[in-house]
Amino acid sequence: MTSAPTPRAGYTLPVFACAGAMAALRYLLNPGDRPQTIPLDLLNPPQPAAIPIAQLAPLPDGSVLAITHSDPGDNLDLTRRTPLWSVVAWGNEAQPEVIQLEGGEGIGKQLERGGAPAIYSYAKVLIAHHLTPLIPSGKTLRVTIILPEGRALAERTSNAAFGVVDGLSLLGTAGISQPLSAPGQLEQSREILRAKAAEHTHLVFCLGENGLDLATQIGIDPERRVKTANWLGPMLVEAGQVGVAGVLLLGYHGKLIKLAGGIFHTHHHVADGRQEILAACCAAAAVPLPTIQAILQAATVEAGLGLLRAQDEHLAQRVYQHMVERIDERAAAYVYAHTGYSLAVGTMVFDRLRQVVARSDRAQALFEQVLVD
Structure with missing residues (x-):
């Protein structure tokens, strides 16, 4: 049997x-x-990369435009082949920074x-590291990054739920885009799981970096x-x-809510229905119909949570308590249906401020089983 090829890593947008x-x-x-x-x-990581430049041209105002295209590797990433425009011009005398980004x-x-x-710290550090040595003494630089498709692509993300609007983020703490959503990555993730299972009887599943960071902050091993x-x-x-x-499932409520509706692959390319699931949880918790209708029309589940909290914090807690209990039930049933084994599953969800909403x-x-000894 031929093993699946190792998924190819790519680079993050700041690169x-x-x-x-x-x-x-x-x-x-x-x-x-x-x-x-x-x-x-x-x-x-401290390693070299060679990035192709698709187009380059001086502009009438004296600035220069260079265009690259995003390559996130073998990821189900909506930024694949997205053009990035980098416009560079000399700064003015009043500019306080050597590089104004x-x-x-x-x-x-x-x-x-x-x-x-x-535009977050890794992008700023990377640009400063490479451009500063080339800037003549006494000169300053203005660098403008443009994502022509960013506003449209952002409508397909959860950015607004995390307080970012009108476009995408130059996000990332590293230059490598690991292929976490590529099909070949699943086997690697399984291998990691098997290794940890050999050492520990209780584990914590985190979808991404937010969950991993929060886990350590609240004392999880x-x-x-x-x-x-x-x-x-x-x-x-x-x-x-x-x-x-x-x-223990620990994740952003806008992702884990899908499990309450029986969706066990959480990428938006596969399935969605988050507002509908939240509305169903509201109905189960006897939320008034006008509020349920407003939640169905909400742009995000984060906005839906806000609507519930604005009406009644105790009501919001009741809805989310139903949600996490429902996730437990469906996850345990899913495992039993596929394996015949019983697995205890517990759920903790947090909001965009990384505050735990319900457990x-x-x-x-x-x-209690997964805390640092």
């Missing part, structure tokens, strides 16, 4: 933004310099920071954490098959 800025700066310094590829040190069209705005562009990405169904089945006694009774019991 392409930096490569474009580097190419544009080189042309600004030496008109006619048109690099086809830009070599970068990713810094995290700005977000143009398609770069999201952070509501909690007064509309500041959603880091060695018990398993990053599942969107493969919750197969990973739960694997846990049942290898004899894990209990799994099931079983989650509380499992939580």
Whole structure:
């Protein structure tokens, strides 16, 4: 039997933004310099990368535009082949920073920071590291990153739930985009699960970085954490098959809510229905019909949670308590149906501020089992 090929890693959006800025700066310094590829040190991890430059041109205002295209590797990533525009121009004398990094069209705005562009520390550090040594003494630089398709793509993400609107984020703490959602990654995740199951009878499943970070903050043993990405169904089945006694699900409510509706692959390419599931949980908790109708029309489940909290905090808690208990039931039934084994599953969900919204009774019991000794 031929094993599945190892999924190919790619690069995060900041890497392409930096490569474009580097190419544009080189042309600004030496008109006619048109690099086809830009070599970068990713810094995290400290390894080289070669990023193709698709197009490069001076603009009438004296700035230079370079275009790259996102390559996230073998991921089910909506930014695949998305163009990134890096526009570089000399700064003015009043500019306080050597490099003024700005977000143009398609770069999201952070509501909690007064509309500041959603350009995070890794992107800033990477761009500063590569561009600063090339800037002549006494000069400053203005770098504007544009995602022409960013606003439209953002409508297919949960960005708004985390306070980022009108575009995508230059997010990422590292340069490598690990293929967590690629089909070939599932077997690697299973191998990690099997190794941890050999050491621990109780584990914590986290979909992504938010869950992993919160787990350590609330005292969970880091060695018990398993990053599942969107493969919750197969990973739960694997846990049942290898004899894990209990799994604590820890994740953003806008993802884990899908399990309450029987959806065990949580990527948006596969299935959605989150508002509908939240509305069903509201009906089960005897929420008034006008509120249920408003939740069905809400843009996100985060907005739906806000509606519930605005009406009655105790009502919101009742709905979410029903939700996490429902997830426990459906997850345990899913594992039993596929394996014939019983697996204790408990659920904890958090909101966009990483505050725990609800935990099931079983989650509380499992939580005690996975704390740092």
